[in-house]
Structure formats: C-alpha cells, structure tokens
Amino acid sequence: MEGSPATLAAPPRVGIRLPWVGAGLGRGMVTLYLSVIVLLPLAAVVAKSTEGGAGAFWDAVTGSESLAALKLTVVASLIVVAINAVFGTVIAWVMVRDEFRGKSLVNALIDLPFALPTIVAGLTLLTLYGSESPLGVNVAFTRMAVVLALAFVTLPFVARAVQPLLMEMDREMEEAATSLGASGFTVFRRIIFPNLLPGILAGVMLAFARALGEFGSLILISGNIPFKTEVSSVFIRSQIESGNVSGAAAVSVVLLAISLLMLVAVTVLGRWSRGGKGGAFSSAIDRLVGLGGPSGGP
Amino acid sequence: MTVNPPAKWGLRTLAFGYLGLLLLAPVGMIFYKTFESGIGPPVEAMTSPDAVHAIWLTLLMVAVAVPLNTVFGVGCALLLVRHRWKGNALIDAVINLPFAISPVVIGLSLFLLYGTDGWFGPTLAGWGIQVLFSTPGMILASVFVSLPFVVRETVPVLQEIGTEQEQAASTLGANAWQTFWRVTLPAIRWGVAYGVVLTTARVLGEFGAVTIVSGQISGKTETLPLFVGKAFEQFDEGAAYAGAIVLALLALTTLLLMSVGGRKTKAQTNGPIPVTGAVAVSTTKENS
Numbered sequence: 001m002e003g004s005p006a007t008l009a010a011p012p013r014v015g016i017r018l019p020w021v022g023a024g025l026g027r028g029m030v031t032l033y034l035s036v037i038v039l040l041p042l043a044a045v046v047a048k049s050t051e052g053g054a055g056a057f058w059d060a061v062t063g064s065e066s067l068a069a070l071k072l073t074v075v076a077s078l079i080v081v082a083i084n085a086v087f088g089t090v091i092a093w094v095m096v097r098d099e100f101r102g103k104s105l106v107n108a109l110i111d112l113p114f115a116l117p118t119i120v121a122g123l124t125l126l127t128l129y130g131s132e133s134p135l136g137v138n139v140a141f142t143r144m145a146v147v148l149a150l151a152f153v154t155l156p157f158v159a160r161a162v163q164p165l166l167m168e169m170d171r172e173m174e175e176a177a178t179s180l181g182a183s184g185f186t187v188f189r190r191i192i193f194p195n196l197l198p199g200i201l202a203g204v205m206l207a208f209a210r211a212l213g214e215f216g217s218l219i220l221i222s223g224n225i226p227f228k229t230e231v232s233s234v235f236i237r238s239q240i241e242s243g244n245v246s247g248a249a250a251v252s253v254v255l256l257a258i259s260l261l262m263l264v265a266v267t268v269l270g271r272w273s274r275g276g277k278g279g280a281f282s283s284a285i286d287r288l289v290g291l292g293g294p295s296g297g298p
Numbered sequence: 299m300t301v302n303p304p305a306k307w308g309l310r311t312l313a314f315g316y317l318g319l320l321l322l323a324p325v326g327m328i329f330y331k332t333f334e335s336g337i338g339p340p341v342e343a344m345t346s347p348d349a350v351h352a353i354w355l356t357l358l359m360v361a362v363a364v365p366l367n368t369v370f371g372v373g374c375a376l377l378l379v380r381h382r383w384k385g386n387a388l389i390d391a392v393i394n395l396p397f398a399i400s401p402v403v404i405g406l407s408l409f410l411l412y413g414t415d416g417w418f419g420p421t422l423a424g425w426g427i428q429v430l431f432s433t434p435g436m437i438l439a440s441v442f443v444s445l446p447f448v449v450r451e452t453v454p455v456l457q458e459i460g461t462e463q464e465q466a467a468s469t470l471g472a473n474a475w476q477t478f479w480r481v482t483l484p485a486i487r488w489g490v491a492y493g494v495v496l497t498t499a500r501v502l503g504e505f506g507a508v509t510i511v512s513g514q515i516s517g518k519t520e521t522l523p524l525f526v527g528k529a530f531e532q533f534d535e536g537a538a539y540a541g542a543i544v545l546a547l548l549a550l551t552t553l554l555l556m557s558v559g560g561r562k563t564k565a566q567t568n569g570p571i572p573v574t575g576a577v578a579v580s581t582t583k584e585n586s
Contacts, residue, residue, distance in 0.1 A: 027377060030373065030374050031389070037442050038396060040417075041407030042395070042407055044410035091313045094310055094313040098309070098310060100310070108556070109321060109322070116503070116545075116546060116549040117505060117549065119505045119526050120328075120523070120526065123328065123542050124546075127327045127328050128327045129324075151320060155320060215400060215402045216506050233400045233401075233402040236400075236403065236406060237402050240510060255399075259400070263397070263398045
C-alpha cells in the first residue's frame with residue numbers, strides 16, 4: 001500500500017484522525033469524562049472506607065451482620081455458578097449440535113436476563129415462586145430465593161461463552177475417537193470437555209462477579225432479613241439508610257476488589273486463549289464482559 | 299460426537315426445562331397476572347399521575363444518558379483504535395469498571411460526592427444546585443452504569459473495517475470531518491446502533507444505583523423501575539405488574555433488536571467492506 005500512487009499523492013496517514021479535534025484534545029476530553037463520571041466517585045468510596053484507618057475498615061467488614069451477608073453472598077454465588085456451569089453447557093450444546101424448530105427464538109430468549117430490568121426479574125420470579133405460587137412452590141424470603149434470583153440473572157454467561165467454542169470445534173477429533181472405540185462419555189470427558197473448559201471458566205468468573213453485586217432482582221423476593229437472606233449489596237443499602245456510610249463503603253470496597261479480580265482473570269484468560277483458539281471465543285468474551293459484568297444487565 | 303437419541307432427548311429436556319422454569323414461565327406468569335381481569339386495570343394503573351411521571355422521568359434519563367454515552371463512545375473508540383498511545387490500556391480498563399461494580403456501590407459513590415457532607419455537595423448547594431435526591435444525580439447514575447456499551451460495541455467494528463477507505467477518501471480531498479461522516483460512520487453504524495440499544499435498555503431498567511441517589515420521592519424522583527418496586531412494597535400489586543409489563547415489553551423489543559443487531563454486526567464484520575462507504579467517498583468528492 002505504501003507504494004501505491006494514491007498514498008504518494010497525499011501525505012501518508014493512518015486512517016481517520018478524530019475530526020476537528022486533535023488526538024491530544026480528544027484524550028483530554030475522554031480522561032475528563034471518565035474521571036468525572038467513574039473515577040472520582042469511586043475514589044470517594046475508597047477514601048470513605050479508609051477514613052477511620054485500617055482497624056475501622058476491618059471492624060466494618062467483619063461485623064457480625066456484615067460478615068453474615070458476605071458469607072451468604074459468596075456461598076450463594078458459588079452455588080449458582082456451579083448450577084449454571086452445568087446447565088449453561090447443556091444449553092450451549094443443544095443450541096449448537098441439536099436441530100429443532102424455533103431454534104433462533106430460543107437462542108434469542110437466552111439473552112432475556114440481560115435485557116430484563118432486574119426489578120422485573122425479581123417480580124416475575126415472585127409471581128411464580130412466591131406465596132401465591134400456582135405451582136405450590138413458595139421460596140419467598142428464604143435463601144433458596146436468593147439462589148433462584150441469582151440463577152436467573154447469571155443464566156446467559158456460561159451458555160454464551162461456551163457456544164462459540166462448540167461451533168469452532170473440529171468434529172473430526174470426536175469422530176476419530178469414536179471410530180477408535182471410545183464411548184460417548186469418554187469422548188466428552190477426554191475431548192469435548194477440555195476444549196470447552198476455557199469458555200466454562202470465563203462464563204463462571206463473569207457470572208460470579210455479576211452475582212456478587214446483584215441487587216435489584218433480590219430486593220423483592222429475598223425479604224432482606226439480616227443474618228438470613230440479606231446479601232452484601234442489600235446490607236450496603238441498609239447501612240447507607242441508617243447513616244453508617246463508612247461501613248457501607250468498607251463492604252463496597254471488598255465487593256469491588258473481588259469483582260475486579262474476576263474481571264482481570266477473565267481478560268487474562270481471553271488473551272491467553274486468543275493465541276490458540278479462533279477469534280470468535282475472545283470476541284464472545286469481550287461481548288460478555290460488555291453485556292453483563294457484575295452490574296451489567298438492566 | 300453423534301449423540302444417541304435417548305441422550306439427545308435427555309439434553310433437550312434439561313435445556314428446555316431449565317429455560318422454561320427459570321425464564322419463560324415466570325415472564326409468562328406476570329403477563330397472565332397483569333391481564334387477569336382485562337386490559338382496563340393495567341391501563342388505569344399506568345395512567346395515574348405518579349406512573350405517568352415515572353415514565354416521563356425514565357424517558358428523560360434515556361434522552362440525556364444515551365446521546366452523551368454515544369458521542370463519548372464513538373470518540374473514545376476512535377481514539378483507542380486509531381491512535382496508539384501508552385495510556386490506551388488504562389482508558390480501556392477504566393471503561394470496563396462500571397461492569398465490575400455493584401449498582402448499589404455506584405449509588406453510594408455518587409452519594410459520597412454529592413451528599414450534604416460530600417466532596418462537591420456543599421459547594422454545589424452553595425450555588426443552588428442540588429444533585430442528590432433530584433434529577434441530575436439520577437442522570438449521573440444512569441450515565442455511569444451505561445457508559446461502556448457503545449465503546450465496547452464500536453471498537454471491534456472499527457478494528458475490522460480497517461483504514462483503506464478512509465485513506466482513499468482523504469487522498470481524494472475529503473477532510474477529516476467529511477471522512478468521518480461519509481466513510482467511517484456509515485461503516486460502523488451497526489456496531490454503534492447495537493451499543494445504543496444496549497445503553498438504552500440498561501438506562502431504562504436501572505434500579506440499584508438510581509434507588510440510592512433518588513430518595514424515591516413519588517411523582518418527583520421516581521423512574522419506572524423504582525415505581526414498580528415501590529408499588530409492590532406498598533401492596534399495590536396491580537400497578538407493580540402493569541409497570542413491570544411496560545418494562546418487560548421494552549426488554550423484549552431490546553431482545554429483538556439485539557438479535558437483529560448482532561446478526562448485522564456479524565455480517566458486516568465478516569463480509570466485505572460495505573459499499574455505502576465507497577458511494578459516500580464519491581459524493582464527498584463531487585461536493586468538495
């Protein structure tokens with residue numbers, strides 16, 4: 001391209017520069033916007049959490065109610081990602097390898113938890129699994145309700161991360177294994193599962209980060225009972241309302257740290273698999289990070 | 299692996315059963331509950347003054363946050379993709395931050411900045427500007443939570459289209475502004491549109507962050523999701539279901555646009571560079 005007459009005729013340039021503003025001014029504006037909208041507010045949380053020193057921070061995080069909420073949040077999130085790791089993989093399998101009518105409709109439906117406002121998600125679950133349940137299943141105000149709501153909002157992650165890997169998979173490997181006498185289960189365990197593992201892991205980490213910070217879908221169905229069904233995000237709100245803002249900030253920083261760790265891990269995983277695997281997986285991960293990191297999904 | 303029929307049906311049953319019980323049945327149930335006694339009650343619930351105000355305020359959030367984040371998103375994506383700079387990695391990481399943060403924490407962060415004891419609160423109050431518990435604070439929360447979508451959707455498309463057409467346009471005499479409007483923007487439009495859909499959906503449905511900064515004053519600082527939550531807590535189930543249906547219908551529209559948009563972006567990034575760009579170049583030439 002460098003030798004083409006067109007480039008010789010005009011000064012060489014690398015694509016479009018930002019129109020009418022120089023790159024420097026553009027960078028300044030982007031930095032300013034990000035600072036005002038994102039960085040300054042977060043700095044305020046971190047500053048508030050350490051206001052009383054490390055001791056006060058530790059006390060706020062390890063207070064009995066705060067600790068109970070953190071434990072419930074982490075344990076429920078772990079249970080939910082385990083459930084969705086299994087079902088997400090099964091759903092991805094059915095979407096890629098199975099043929100049935102209305103497949104594209106079901107495929108679109110998987111994204112519903114990303115599109116549905118969280119308060120509506122909680123309300124819909126409550127109508128079916130609440131005190132007036134037509135199925136006779138009432139989980140409202142129990143820990144089961146927390147698991148149910150978190151399962152709803154994190155459903156798409158594993159399925160969407162595994163799908164592109166399944167699509168890209170070379171079926172000849174499986175056929176070779178089968179022709180050499182491997183059973184269906186052996187083929188799954190030795191060939192399919194290892195190939196899908198990066199997707200399952202990435203989906204699990206994103207879902208875990210999302211579950212940790214979930215608020216809207218839990219507020220109606222969990223009942224927010226301290227020491228029983230109160231998760232960390234609800235605890236943070238109750239602390240703000242009762243005026244203990246630095247306590248709320250301390251727990252916020254803990255949630256923030258775990259979620260950031262997950263985000264970094266997923267980015268590293270994406271970069272690592274970018275080498276061997278095709279681009280579809282890493283772009284799916286980019287998209288998932290985009291769609292529904294912890295707070296993602298309306 | 300060819301799955302034998304029983305296993306195939308087993309997997310199907312598992313997948314459909316899970317999707318059905320967790321997604322489809324609850325959403326279907328809420329539609330049934332809302333229209334149980336006809337279309338009258340939900341319509342009435344949605345035309346009450348508080349409900350109308352909530353809808354209006356929700357639309358205001360969209361009208362401010364979406365254009366802001368779209369202009370920022372496209373500009374930022376251009377910077378990230380077309381201008382190599384050491385700080386790009388940092389900007390890229392900061393853009394993902396809103397995804398890594400619980401909505402309640404986002405609400406708390408704004409509370410700490412703009413509250414009466416906050417960093418900026420007292421100064422702004424001195425100027426007669428109230429941010430917390432009023433519309434500006436809710437707009438800030440909406441902008442925060444929906445910031446990354448347009449950037450995230452535009453960057454890959456921008457990388458994919460390359461710079462050849464833009465170079466052609468500029469050698470033909472188009473200035474940067476003309477090149478952007480006639481070549482770049484038409485080429486990335488589906489990516490941007492997809493980002494806009496996601497941003498809109500996120501702003502429409504935001505609950506956690508807005509709930510903290512709004513103070514939930516009925517008829518004043520209540521968006522539709524807050525209206526739904528409050529109506530339910532005050533045992534006005536009819537209004538809660540009606541509001542939820544409005545939001546659910548918007549979500550289903552989003553879903554439709556997402557599956558169309560996803561397909562278009564995919565077709566665009568995989569296929570040849572769209573012809574519209576080339577046409578635009580020639581028009582630019584004629585005009586200049």
